[in-house]
Amino acid sequence: MFALFHYSLRNLWTRRLTTVLTASGMALVVFVFAATLMLARGLEETLIQTGSYDNVIVIRKGSVSEVQSGIERGQAAIVESLPYIASSREGKSLVVKEMLVLVGLPKRDTGKISHVSIRGTQGHALLLRPQIKLVAGRLPRPGSFEMLAGSSIARRFKGGGLREELYCGMRHWQVVGIFDAGNSGFDSEIWGDVDQVMQAFRRPVYSSVTFKLRNAQDLDAARKMIEGDPRLSLEAKRETRYYEEQSEMMAKFLRILGISLTAVFSLGAMIGAMITMYASVATRTAEIGTLRALGFGRRYILTAFLMESLLLGLVGGCTGLFFAAFMQLLTISTINFQTFSELAFRFTLTADITLKTLLFSLVMGFTGGFLPAVRASRMKIIDALRAA
Amino acid sequence: MLIVRLLFKNAFRHKFRALLTILSITIAILAFVMLRTVIGAWYAGVDASSASRLVSRNAVSIIFPLPLSYKDRIHQVDGVHLVSYGNWFGGIYIDEKNFFANFAVEPRSYLELYPEYVLSSKEREAFLKDRKAFAAGRKLAAKYGWKIGDIVTLRGTIYPGNWDFVLRAIYRGKTDSVDETQFFFHWDYLNETLKKTAPSRADEVGFYMIGVTNPDLSSAVTTAIDQTFKNSRAETVTETEKAFQQGFIAMSGAIITAIEVVSFVVIFIMLAVVANTMAMTSRERTGEYAILKTLGFGGWAIGGLIAGESVIISLCGCLAGITLAFPAAEIFKKALGMYFPIFTVEASSLVMAFASSLAVGILAAIVPIQRAIAIRIADGLRRIG
Numbered sequence: 163m164f165a166l167f168h169y170s171l172r173n174l175w176t177r178r179l180t181t182v183l184t185a186s187g188m189a190l191v192v193f194v195f196a197a198t199l200m201l202a203r204g205l206e207e208t209l210i211q212t213g214s215y216d217n218v219i220v221i222r223k224g225s226v227s228e229v230q231s232g233i234e235r236g237q238a239a240i241v242e243s244l245p246y247i248a249s250s251r252e253g254k255s256l257v258v259k260e261m262l263v264l265v266g267l268p269k270r271d272t273g274k275i276s277h278v279s280i281r282g283t284q285g286h287a288l289l290l291r292p293q294i295k296l297v298a299g300r301l302p303r304p305g306s307f308e309m310l311a312g313s314s315i316a317r318r319f320k321g322g323g324l325r326e327e328l329y330c331g332m333r334h335w336q337v338v339g340i341f342d343a344g345n346s347g348f349d350s351e352i353w354g355d356v357d358q359v360m361q362a363f364r365r366p367v368y369s370s371v372t373f374k375l376r377n378a379q380d381l382d383a384a385r386k387m388i389e390g391d392p393r394l395s396l397e398a399k400r401e402t403r404y405y406e407e408q409s410e411m412m413a414k415f416l417r418i419l420g421i422s423l424t425a426v427f428s429l430g431a432m433i434g435a436m437i438t439m440y441a442s443v444a445t446r447t448a449e450i451g452t453l454r455a456l457g458f459g460r461r462y463i464l465t466a467f468l469m470e471s472l473l474l475g476l477v478g479g480c481t482g483l484f485f486a487a488f489m490q491l492l493t494i495s496t497i498n499f500q501t502f503s504e505l506a507f508r509f510t511l512t513a514d515i516t517l518k519t520l521l522f523s524l525v526m527g528f529t530g531g532f533l534p535a536v537r538a539s540r541m542k543i544i545d546a547l548r549a550a
Numbered sequence: 551m552l553i554v555r556l557l558f559k560n561a562f563r564h565k566f567r568a569l570l571t572i573l574s575i576t577i578a579i580l581a582f583v584m585l586r587t588v589i590g591a592w593y594a595g596v597d598a599s600s601a602s603r604l605v606s607r608n609a610v611s612i613i614f615p616l617p618l619s620y621k622d623r624i625h626q627v628d629g630v631h632l633v634s635y636g637n638w639f640g641g642i643y644i645d646e647k648n649f650f651a652n653f654a655v656e657p658r659s660y661l662e663l664y665p666e667y668v669l670s671s672k673e674r675e676a677f678l679k680d681r682k683a684f685a686a687g688r689k690l691a692a693k694y695g696w697k698i699g700d701i702v703t704l705r706g707t708i709y710p711g712n713w714d715f716v717l718r719a720i721y722r723g724k725t726d727s728v729d730e731t732q733f734f735f736h737w738d739y740l741n742e743t744l745k746k747t748a749p750s751r752a753d754e755v756g757f758y759m760i761g762v763t764n765p766d767l768s769s770a771v772t773t774a775i776d777q778t779f780k781n782s783r784a785e786t787v788t789e790t791e792k793a794f795q796q797g798f799i800a801m802s803g804a805i806i807t808a809i810e811v812v813s814f815v816v817i818f819i820m821l822a823v824v825a826n827t828m829a830m831t832s833r834e835r836t837g838e839y840a841i842l843k844t845l846g847f848g849g850w851a852i853g854g855l856i857a858g859e860s861v862i863i864s865l866c867g868c869l870a871g872i873t874l875a876f877p878a879a880e881i882f883k884k885a886l887g888m889y890f891p892i893f894t895v896e897a898s899s900l901v902m903a904f905a906s907s908l909a910v911g912i913l914a915a916i917v918p919i920q921r922a923i924a925i926r927i928a929d930g931l932r933r934i935g
Contacts, residue, residue: 179829179917180826180829180830183822183823183825183826183829184822184826186822187819187822187823187826190815190818190819190822191819193815194812194815201808222710223710224705224706224707224710224711225707225708225710226646226707229613230640230707230708263610263611263613263614264611264612264613265610265611266609266610266611266612274797274800274803275797275800276800276801277611277612277801330610331610332783332785363610363614364783366750395710419809423581423585423812426577426580426581427578427581427815427816427819429574429577430574430577430578430581430816430819430820430823431574431819431823433570433571433573433574433577433823434574434819434822434823434826436570437567437570437571437574437823437826437827437830438826438830440566440567440570441567441830445834494804494808495804496801496802496803496804496805497801497802499802502612502613504801
């Protein structure tokens with residue numbers, strides 16, 4: 163077995179130029195394959211991390227996202243008085259009434275306008291979202307025109323940085339702090355005082371009410387109470403589920419795009435591998451004859467050539483994956499079709515994706531090498547030896 | 551002539567290998583052209599928009615409305631001859647998967663402002679007369695099998711409740727580049743209902759569409775309108791329809807860039823395959839090159855032979871790919887017509903495909919040519935396989 167492996171390896175080394183070219187064709191395909199999976203994964207992770215399992219978000223029935231939703235003050239008060247809401251150590255009930263609006267802000271690098279979410283919220287919102295950490299500046303004073311910007315906003319939007327000023331809703335807002343939300347969707351938001359934001363944007367309604375459950379199993383009871391109350395036309399979901407739904411369409415789009423692209427590209431690369439392997443078989447006819455004459459069986463020859471092609475695939479796969487890994491340094495920011503607001507996310511490489519990618523490259527090598535290997539194994543000893 | 555024949559003979563000496571190489575180039579070129587077409591489809595809305603139409607919206611962002619009272623004030627601006635208005639409705643037909651654009655518009659001025667939506671005069675009358683009427687594009691109606699007189703219910707996401715509409719008109723596009731998948735209905739229907747259910751949201755307009763008398767005036771009109779509402783409760787941003795559409799596309803710019811990058815990756819994959827074939831071919835023929843050299847052909851003549859062969863192979867694949875691109879685009883259009891209403895292969899992507907396969911053909915020959923030029927006759931003759 164070791165001799166076989168050695169033989170395949172030496173062959174690849176002898177035809178270096180061909181090996182490098184074939185493998186690099188495969189590497190490019192693998193790169194595209196891995197990168198699209200990483201992108202879809204990164205998007206999902208960003209939005210899943212945004213929600214917490216024991217938080218419940220309440221929005222108007224039928225509205226798909228917070229932006230479209232509207233909850234009147236009276237209705238919000240009813241939700242606030244539900245018995246299932248947890249309270250903090252100080253006895254404060256863990257529920258926030260928030261308003262979300264989209265605002266067009268210019269990007270730092272291009273000056274182009276993109277939609278950013280401004281969340282009017284209350285001070286204790288941080289208690290419900292422990293993943294959020296203040297990294298610079300201070301928290302805004304309640305009731306003031308001060309704002310807190312997500313780290314990704316601070317980096318990419320004009321006026322989003324510390325001590326910078328934003329103008330919107332006919333008011334100047336001072337950014338007094340930057341928070342980091344651990345790569346979640348909140349990183350792409352700006353937070354201000356809910357009453358001030360409501361005033362400035364002249365919207366007399368909240369967008370959502372979010373509360374923490376005292377007991378994570380109480381969701382059904384709470385939901386029953388909210389959805390069964392004739393005064394409310396609201397719906398309640400787990401925050402994790404809500405944010406998952408927000409990313410569904412986009413993640414699906416990225417996956418379909420990625421898979422159909424790689425399917426087509428891999429055809430090209432597999433043909434490349436096939437050409438290489440056929441040539442490799444053709445030029446080594448005499449060698450094959452000699453091996454057969456020495457007593458190596460057909461199956462042995464088949465394995466040797468398949469192994470060579472699998473190795474080729476593996477070299478391509480590793481190279482592609484190596485370069486794809488660097489993509490993790492990149493942050494993509496684009497509009498989420500469903501919420502219509504800017505969202506930043508990273509390419510994320512997981513063990514699962516690594517495995518899938520390597521498997522994919524082996525499959526490519528196998529498919530490309532199978533027919534040539536069969537041809538090699540079917541050669542008659544006499545003909546093969548005569549060919550030299 | 552003789553040279554060309556020699557080139558062809560050489561290129562197809564290994565028929566199977568040549569065919570495989572051509573096949574892989576065909577696939578690559580096909581993928582390249584399709585990707586460029588997808589990008590083009592994204593920009594289709596921009597190309598279809600007219601330079602003599604402006605769009606006014608709230609300066610804060612598209613989700614904020616403007617008061618209805620602005621209509622007459624916009625009309626008073628010099629150079630404006632027509633004002634229409636509408637709201638994005640964002641309704642869902644049965645399930646979220648069935649996505650199509652639907653909005654409420656003031657029908658009379660809207661149809662006047664958009665002459666590219668062609669309605670028969672009978673259907674046009676019927677649509678204008680009935681307040682619950684809607685008009686749908688030909689493709690949209692065909693997709694869901696709607697007939698004139700059918701009642702269609704949309705579930706509102708922005709405006710709660712179930713909304714019933716009657717199909718009174720099916721429009722056609724004047725040219726191929728007109729989107730035939732839209733759904734529009736009477737703004738009054740929306741507004742009158744809101745007056746009853748949510749009076750605070752009534753008499754508000756999502757965007758104004760403005761026709762100017764002369765496209766040259768549009769920048770002056772733009773500034774004049776925005777000046778009119780400066781420092782008011784609802785400031786406006788007015789831009790040409792083109793810029794408005796481009797603004798939307800710029801927001802999803804990262805994805806378009808990614809597709810663009812990927813479309814060039816496929817060219818490199820193609821380069822790797824062709825270069826590989828040429829490397830193998832020239833390696834097998836080292837002996838022949840030595841003989842040619844013995845006969846007195848210079849290194850560059852042999853180089854020319856190799857380059858010509860490589861270009862022939864890559865251009866064959868390119869032509870096959872371009873030919874297949876048209877039926878492929880048709881299939882794509884049938885399958886995904888709802889997402890990409892306009893899906894036509896552009897001449898520029900064909901030119902790019904041709905140029906890049908020419909470049910690939912030449913680049914792929916470089917290393918083999920270097921080798922062929924460098925090799926000494928005695929070494930070449932001595933070498934086997």
